[in-house]
Amino acid sequence: MIRRKNTLMDINQFMSKLKQLLQLTFFQVLLFILLGLISYFVMVSNVIPQKINAELLKVSDETIRSPKTVEDTVRTEQEKEEARKQIDDVYTLKSSYAKNRVDLISSIFDSAMEVKNESAEDKPDSNQASMSAAEKSKALQKEVNLLKKKLTDDVNKSLSDDVYKSLLKADVEELQVAKDVTVTAINSVMGNKIPANEVENAKKLAENEIQYTSMNSDAKKASIALARFAVTQNYFFDPKKTEEQREQAAENVEPVKILQGEILVNKGQLVDKDIYRNLKLAGLLDSEKSIMPFVGLALLVAFVFGFMFYFYTIFEKKNEHRHSHILIFSLVYIMLLLIMKMLSLLSNMETHDLSYFVPAAMGTMLLKMLLNDRYAITLTIILSIFGAIIFNGSLTSNFNVSAAFYILLSGIASLLLVSARNLRLRIFQAGLLLSLMNVVIIFALFFIMDMQMSKGDYLYNLIAAFVSGLSAAILTIGLLPFFESGFGILSTMKLIELSNPNHPLLRKILTEAPGTYHHSVMVANLSESACEAIGANGLLARVGSYYHDLGKIKRPQFFIENQMNMDNPHDKLKPETSRDIIIAHGSDGAKMLRKEKMPKEIVDIAEQHHGTTLLKFFYYKAKESNGDVKEEDFRYKGPKPQTKEIAVISVADSVEAAVRSMKQPTREKIEALVKSIIHDRINDDQFSECDITMQELDKVEKTLCETLNGFFHSRIEYPDSKNESK
Numbered sequence: 267m268i269r270r271k272n273t274l275m276d277i278n279q280f281m282s283k284l285k286q287l288l289q290l291t292f293f294q295v296l297l298f299i300l301l302g303l304i305s306y307f308v309m310v311s312n313v314i315p316q317k318i319n320a321e322l323l324k325v326s327d328e329t330i331r332s333p334k335t336v337e338d339t340v341r342t343e344q345e346k347e348e349a350r351k352q353i354d355d356v357y358t359l360k361s362s363y364a365k366n367r368v369d370l371i372s373s374i375f376d377s378a379m380e381v382k383n384e385s386a387e388d389k390p391d392s393n394q395a396s397m398s399a400a401e402k403s404k405a406l407q408k409e410v411n412l413l414k415k416k417l418t419d420d421v422n423k424s425l426s427d428d429v430y431k432s433l434l435k436a437d438v439e440e441l442q443v444a445k446d447v448t449v450t451a452i453n454s455v456m457g458n459k460i461p462a463n464e465v466e467n468a469k470k471l472a473e474n475e476i477q478y479t480s481m482n483s484d485a486k487k488a489s490i491a492l493a494r495f496a497v498t499q500n501y502f503f504d505p506k507k508t509e510e511q512r513e514q515a516a517e518n519v520e521p522v523k524i525l526q527g528e529i530l531v532n533k534g535q536l537v538d539k540d541i542y543r544n545l546k547l548a549g550l551l552d553s554e555k556s557i558m559p560f561v562g563l564a565l566l567v568a569f570v571f572g573f574m575f576y577f578y579t580i581f582e583k584k585n586e587h588r589h590s591h592i593l594i595f596s597l598v599y600i601m602l603l604l605i606m607k608m609l610s611l612l613s614n615m616e617t618h619d620l621s622y623f624v625p626a627a628m629g630t631m632l633l634k635m636l637l638n639d640r641y642a643i644t645l646t647i648i649l650s651i652f653g654a655i656i657f658n659g660s661l662t663s664n665f666n667v668s669a670a671f672y673i674l675l676s677g678i679a680s681l682l683l684v685s686a687r688n689l690r691l692r693i694f695q696a697g698l699l700l701s702l703m704n705v706v707i708i709f710a711l712f713f714i715m716d717m718q719m720s721k722g723d724y725l726y727n728l729i730a731a732f733v734s735g736l737s738a739a740i741l742t743i744g745l746l747p748f749f750e751s752g753f754g755i756l757s758t759m760k761l762i763e764l765s766n767p768n769h770p771l772l773r774k775i776l777t778e779a780p781g782t783y784h785h786s787v788m789v790a791n792l793s794e795s796a797c798e799a800i801g802a803n804g805l806l807a808r809v810g811s812y813y814h815d816l817g818k819i820k821r822p823q824f825f826i827e828n829q830m831n832m833d834n835p836h837d838k839l840k841p842e843t844s845r846d847i848i849i850a851h852g853s854d855g856a857k858m859l860r861k862e863k864m865p866k867e868i869v870d871i872a873e874q875h876h877g878t879t880l881l882k883f884f885y886y887k888a889k890e891s892n893g894d895v896k897e898e899d900f901r902y903k904g905p906k907p908q909t910k911e912i913a914v915i916s917v918a919d920s921v922e923a924a925v926r927s928m929k930q931p932t933r934e935k936i937e938a939l940v941k942s943i944i945h946d947r948i949n950d951d952q953f954s955e956c957d958i959t960m961q962e963l964d965k966v967e968k969t970l971c972e973t974l975n976g977f978f979h980s981r982i983e984y985p986d987s988k989n990e991s992k
Contacts, residue, residue, distance in 0.1 A: 346516035364456035375445035432488035621657035621669035622730035625738035627680030646677030697739020704731035781827030792918035810871035817855030841888035
């Protein structure tokens with residue numbers, strides 16, 4: 267026992283020095299850097315890329331799987347090139363070509379008709395009949411020349427004079443028929459696709475259509491020549507569309523990937539060039555040294571603890587206990603991180619995964635009871651992230667997702683199971699319930715991943731779930747006193763223990779000053795409800811109220827609540843003597859509490875619950891006998907209430923005593939009394955050193971009135987009860 271006390275004292279002194287150092291920003295930054303470095307070096311071995319000694323054209327000694335998913339760019343490009351080659355050339359039908367050629371042929375016929383009409387006007391029919399053959403030939407050539415002038419050079423180069431002569435020999439009606447036949451043939455043929463190698467066949471088709479018409483030979487000959495001239499290629503290679511379709515085909519090719527967990531080479535298989543290249547792509551050869559995993563881990567750690575530092579310096583800035591809080595968080599975190607690392611190292615030596623043995627809920631339970639839910643859930647999230655990395659030894663991936671989910675869900679479950687008022691026995695019960703929930707979590711993960719396991723594996727994981735939950739509860743119970751003592755933290759569990767009626771000090775109050783005990787219980791009920799109404803610590807107010815008048819047990823008969831069937835001893839004492847006795851109970855109680863190593867918060871309540879208020883009764887009594895009396899001499903020594911809880915207790919203490927002295931308390935009397943006492947404290951400047959607001963004091967007033975009306979409800983509603991009780 268002595269050794270344990272010495273250990274706790276050493277821890278307390280060490281932690282006090284650490285908290286003093288954390289007052290400086292430099293040491294705050296240093297702490298988070300230290301946490302980050304510890305985390306990095308604990309996890310760095312888990313992100314080192316796996317290396318093997320596989321040699322080209324030699325048999326592999328083991329089955330090797332890919333540790334990551336990586337794209338085989340060479341094979342992907344080959345697949346894309348094959349896809350491009352499978353796309354044929356794309357041709358486009360130029361439908362406008364048919365119209366253009368038809369228009370061209372029509373204009374030739376029209377020009378021929380114009381020449382014939384012009385010639386007919388210049389030469390009457392009688393002159394034409396008397397012309398010799400030579401003259402007719404010369405006239406025809408002249409018409410040909412006129413026709414050529416009406417046409418372009420390209421057309422003239424493509425058509426011979428014989429074609430023009432044939433056109434000009436025909437009359438206008440025959441030319442019109444020839445035009446219609448030729449245009450029809452051209453439209454019919456060029457309505458189809460005519461690639462370069464099919465142009466001659468298309469010309470033949472047009473010629474055949476005209477050949478079997480009933481035109482005269484000259485007109486038919488000219489139509490055939492013009493049709494063959496008009497029919498041309500209208501189906502052309504489109505390089506742009508061809509390239510677009512080939513690129514689209516290449517884009518549709520799925521990247522060739524080596525998948526994570528894919529077998530690259532089986533044991534006893536020859537490592538050929540393709541296998542060797544895949545091993546190289548997966549980063550498994552000695553020659554491949556990537557620093558990316560190390561950089562990634564550093565970035566992850568920097569992000570996590572950078573966020574924690576921001577939270578600590580910004581959101582916890584107004585929390586006077588933030589230095590203690592971050593030290594507790596750091597210690598719990600490091601403990602669990604090292605436990606996880608140790609289990610991961612054992613997992614590498616064993617055939618089974620030990621990640622499900624991690625007592626991750628221990629940290630959540632400790633931080634919930636020592637600090638708050640926010641720190642607890644933050645720790646759970648960080649451990650789940652880092653746990654996924656630490657327990658990746660049996661996987662090809664760098665992240666063990668199932669371990670991360672298990673740690674996260676187990677921590678959240680413990681957060682819900684550990685209520686705000688758990689005793690040590692209830693923590694153990696919570697551990698049992700947590701074990702059952704761990705079983706559900708583990709098997710839910712296994713079933714979702716569709717893992718095939720033997721009965722032995724199921725039993726093994728069942729044991730792991732129970733060990734994890736129970737060990738978390740046992741470690742929490744064992745470590746809690748060291749944190750409470752070392753950091754001077756008044757946890758919820760500690761408050762629950764101090765509220766036990768069997769506590770030696772409470773039993774002493776009950777046996778030696780029963781009236782004071784009853785008064786303290788009433789004050790506890792009043793102050794707890796009022797504190798909860800304004801968001802203060804109701805449990806602390808209740809427990810503090812139990813001990814606030816401990817000093818009265820030194821002289822219990824001098825306090826009115828203990829004066830049953832006896833005379834008031836103050837009637838025989840001087841006011842100054844009575845003053846000293848009454849005022850001393852605050853300091854006497856604080857001394858007793860310090861002697862018993864009670865938490866500072868409880869000591870402060872005993873010492874500050876009267877503040878520097880005036881002992882009015884004895885002050886005015888002294889003033890009657892001696893006019894030269896100083897008011898300061900009849901005031902409590904203080905200090906004034908420093909917290910909201912003490913301020914509420916000070917009001918509840920006075921209110922309870924005042925209402926108890928009423929003969930027939932009514933709702934109106936109680937409300938007037940409570941309002942008067944609060945206003946008197948405000949006017950006396952008793953709340954100037956705590957952060958309670960006027961709005962909160964209004965809520966306190968309302969809550970105290972409601973609670974007191976509940977206590978005295980029967981006496982108010984049933985006035986005959988007094989007579990019935992006689």
